[in-house]
Amino acid sequence: MSNLIARFIKNESGATAIEYGLIAGIMATILIAVFATFKTDLTTAFGKIGTAMKGA
Numbered sequence: 001m002s003n004l005i006a007r008f009i010k011n012e013s014g015a016t017a018i019e020y021g022l023i024a025g026i027m028a029t030i031l032i033a034v035f036a037t038f039k040t041d042l043t044t045a046f047g048k049i050g051t052a053m054k055g056a
Contacts, residue, residue: 035042
């Protein structure tokens, strides 16, 4: 039984995938928070860009 527990503790397979998944989740959360915070500013900026492109 102790051998089984020791192997389980030493087993690191899949740890990298979990770490990358956590990093991607954290980055997505940060991006959503940033976009939500600057929603009005981004809408205005892209509206001005669209208007300028229509006039060109």
